[in-house]
Amino acid sequence: MVALARKTLVYEWRRFLPAILAVCFAGLLQLLQAALVLGIFGSASVYITGSSAQLWVGYPGTQSVNLGRPIDEGVEMRLRMDPDVVRVEPFRWVDADWRGPKDTGGVSVFVSGIDPRPDGMMFAQALPPRLRALLNEPDAVIVDRADLENLGVSVGDTAAINGHRVRVVGVSNGLRALGGVNVVSSLDTARELDVDPQDSGRVTYFVASVRDPARSREVARRLSGAASFGSYAVWTKQEFARRSQMYWILDTGAGAGVLFLAGIVFLVGAVITSQTLVAAVVGSVREYATLNALGVGVGALRKVVLEQAFWVGALGLVGSATMGMLLLALARSRSVPVALYPMPTILCLGLTMLLAMVSGLAAMRSLRRADPASLLR
Amino acid sequence: MADSAPNASLQARHVAKSFVSGRLRSTVLHDLSLDINPGELTLISGPSGCGKSTLLAILSGLQRPDQGQVMALGEELSRLDQHALERFRLRHTGFVFQGFNLFPALNALEQVELPLSYLGLTPAEARRRATASLEEVGMGPRMQLRPSELSGGEKQRVAIARALAKEPGLLFADEPTSALDAANGQIVIDILHRIARSHGTTVLCVSHDPRLVGHADRVLSMEDGRILSDHVAAVPAPPAPPFSASMESSA
Numbered sequence: 160m161v162a163l164a165r166k167t168l169v170y171e172w173r174r175f176l177p178a179i180l181a182v183c184f185a186g187l188l189q190l191l192q193a194a195l196v197l198g199i200f201g202s203a204s205v206y207i208t209g210s211s212a213q214l215w216v217g218y219p220g221t222q223s224v225n226l227g228r229p230i231d232e233g234v235e236m237r238l239r240m241d242p243d244v245v246r247v248e249p250f251r252w253v254d255a256d257w258r259g260p261k262d263t264g265g266v267s268v269f270v271s272g273i274d275p276r277p278d279g280m281m282f283a284q285a286l287p288p289r290l291r292a293l294l295n296e297p298d299a300v301i302v303d304r305a306d307l308e309n310l311g312v313s314v315g316d317t318a319a320i321n322g323h324r325v326r327v328v329g330v331s332n333g334l335r336a337l338g339g340v341n342v343v344s345s346l347d348t349a350r351e352l353d354v355d356p357q358d359s360g361r362v363t364y365f366v367a368s369v370r371d372p373a374r375s376r377e378v379a380r381r382l383s384g385a386a387s388f389g390s391y392a393v394w395t396k397q398e399f400a401r402r403s404q405m406y407w408i409l410d411t412g413a414g415a416g417v418l419f420l421a422g423i424v425f426l427v428g429a430v431i432t433s434q435t436l437v438a439a440v441v442g443s444v445r446e447y448a449t450l451n452a453l454g455v456g457v458g459a460l461r462k463v464v465l466e467q468a469f470w471v472g473a474l475g476l477v478g479s480a481t482m483g484m485l486l487l488a489l490a491r492s493r494s495v496p497v498a499l500y501p502m503p504t505i506l507c508l509g510l511t512m513l514l515a516m517v518s519g520l521a522a523m524r525s526l527r528r529a530d531p532a533s534l535l536r
Numbered sequence: 537m538a539d540s541a542p543n544a545s546l547q548a549r550h551v552a553k554s555f556v557s558g559r560l561r562s563t564v565l566h567d568l569s570l571d572i573n574p575g576e577l578t579l580i581s582g583p584s585g586c587g588k589s590t591l592l593a594i595l596s597g598l599q600r601p602d603q604g605q606v607m608a609l610g611e612e613l614s615r616l617d618q619h620a621l622e623r624f625r626l627r628h629t630g631f632v633f634q635g636f637n638l639f640p641a642l643n644a645l646e647q648v649e650l651p652l653s654y655l656g657l658t659p660a661e662a663r664r665r666a667t668a669s670l671e672e673v674g675m676g677p678r679m680q681l682r683p684s685e686l687s688g689g690e691k692q693r694v695a696i697a698r699a700l701a702k703e704p705g706l707l708f709a710d711e712p713t714s715a716l717d718a719a720n721g722q723i724v725i726d727i728l729h730r731i732a733r734s735h736g737t738t739v740l741c742v743s744h745d746p747r748l749v750g751h752a753d754r755v756l757s758m759e760d761g762r763i764l765s766d767h768v769a770a771v772p773a774p775p776a777p778p779f780s781a782s783m784e785s786s787a
């Protein structure tokens with residue numbers, strides 16, 4: 160079989176270049192915007208992804224980690240009774256008001272009350288044991304390096320949270336919050352800072368680790384089933400992180416923005432690609448008509464055009480993937496928040512391939528001009 | 537017209553065709569009947585616009601007549617649907633056009649192999665046939681060249697090889713020489729003639745080029761959509777030996 164589509168693509172690459180570039184940039188834009196959105200909104204779930212616990216137990220229907228409500232202490236008993244659960248740890252979330260020593264006004268902060276033991280699960284990835292130990296001191300807090308300026312403090316300074324005096328004992332890295340500033344304290348300190356009478360000493364979440372992390376989904380389902388210890392819900396780490404991110408993506412309207420931009424990119428890419436492919440078909444229309452006169456069916460000719468679209472898409476995707484990797488590496492090295500997971504990547508690249516194939520279908524229509532009778536004049 | 541010849545491979549019976557442009561209806565073919573025999577080079581000549589190409593398109597199954605029937609190799613073309621017509625053309629007809637219509641990306645060998653691959657031949661068989669056809673038209677040594685590296689006459693020979701490699705029973709040529717100079721036109725018409733003789737192919741050539749008249753076995757003169765005269769060469773022109781110096785002026 161003579162590889163007409165491929166040979167033409169190689170020989171007339173200049174003609175196909177605009178289409179390949181259009182596919183390449185469309186793919187690249189989709190990848191970059193997905194990576195940026197996931198990167199920015201990934202910090203909405205830093206509490207979950209920065210911790211080692213596989214299960215999160217909170218108030219039923221909680222949409223995002225920052226929207227947690229107090230749950231019954233009895234839940235802890237229920238968790239500890241389960242043979243698959245090896246450790247349980249409370250986590251207290253407090254929305255609070257920060258007043259620094261400098262005149263920064265009130266800053267809205269999220270206080271995370273965690274167990275400061277060296278092997279504690281909360282922020283196991285984000286806080287090394289040396290920093291955690293500092294939290295054992297009463298009224299000690301840790302803030303993120305990136306927030307020092309906003310809070311108007313440096314290490315060793317004192318400030319007030321909800322009117323309660325605290326002291327900054329250390330700084331963390333990579334604990335930036337969305338819509339506020341993260342402050343980490345021990346569970347006891349957080350309890351002091353919690354002035355909401357509704358909370359009345361109750362914690363916001365329990366986190367747990369299970370014997371076999373691969374089975375955490377199954378364990379979460381089982382624990383969710385029994386409601387005899389009050390109302391609570393159990394999510395796996397991945398579920399809750401996703402839930403929190405999706406809440407922020409949708410709540411801020413970023414999701415609609417992403418879809419809008421993805422649609423525009425798709426449209427512009429498809430217009431350029433299909434026009435280029437149409438021009439290529441029209442440029443060879445007499446040759447196609449000759450093949451049809453010799454008895455090569457219209458279906459076979461359409462296949463050639465579609466195959467051309469496929470190769471244009473494949474070459475464009477190789478370009479998108481290569482440039483995407485380079486640019487994401489560059490972004491990471493400049494601490495631009497970017498994150499890309501397999502599913503979104505496949506989705507972006509799949510959408511781009513779809514763009515190429517849709518353009519191929521559009522170009523196929525211009526084969527109708529390949530009427531062999533028109534060669535006889 | 538004449539009764540059907542016993543061995544005609546291509547027959548037209550009462551074929552009529554007209555085109556409508558705007559309010560004007562112009563009849564291009566008037567109730568035309570003819571028989572064309574295998575193993576001959578039949579030339580249809582006539583002034584521009586007399587309907588030669590239209591007749592060729594109808595006889596080859598590229599266009600449908602308004603009235604009348606066409607029998608090609610015992611098959612009535614009007615009975616075939618679009619798909620069956622494509623199958624028929626794939627198996628039985630070859631075409632040579634005024635423009636060479638070669639894919640710029642393919643070399644001569646690939647141009648010829650391309651339609652063969654749709655015939656369901658094995659790659660080895662397709663390669664064998666393509667090579668043989670190219671050698672038959674004298675393009676053996678230039679099989680690896682692309683159209684941009686070939687002269688006009690060479691391109692037309694590749695186009696002939698492309699039609700020939702299918703081993704068609706019917707070979708249609710529309711003004712195959714009019715884009716070529718005299719010498720190359722001579723070569724091309726000699727090849728077509730030789731194909732008719734050696735393969736028993738029905739070769740139907742349409743041209744207004746008077747130089748070709750002496751090279752045909754039979755000449756049909758057309759005017760205004762009718763056949764005016766049917767002239768069988770008294771002494772059939774001997775097909776020239778392959779690529780000898782048959783390039784003396786034919787004026």
Ligand SMILES: Nc1ncnc2c1ncn2[C@@H]1O[C@H](COP(=O)(O)OP(=O)(O)OP(=O)(O)O)[C@@H](O)[C@H]1O
Nearest residue numbers: 535536555564583584585586587588589590591744
């Ligand atoms: N698709 C069409 N639509 C309308 N008119 C057509 C069409 N095809 C051919 N005609 C008309 O039919 C007439 C005969 O055309 P045809 O191409 O058969 O002439 P021809 O004998 O091949 O001429 P030439 O020697 O110049 O190639 C012309 O007057 C042309 O205008």
Ligand SMILES: [Mg+2]
Nearest residue numbers: 535536588589
């Ligand atoms: Mg014509």
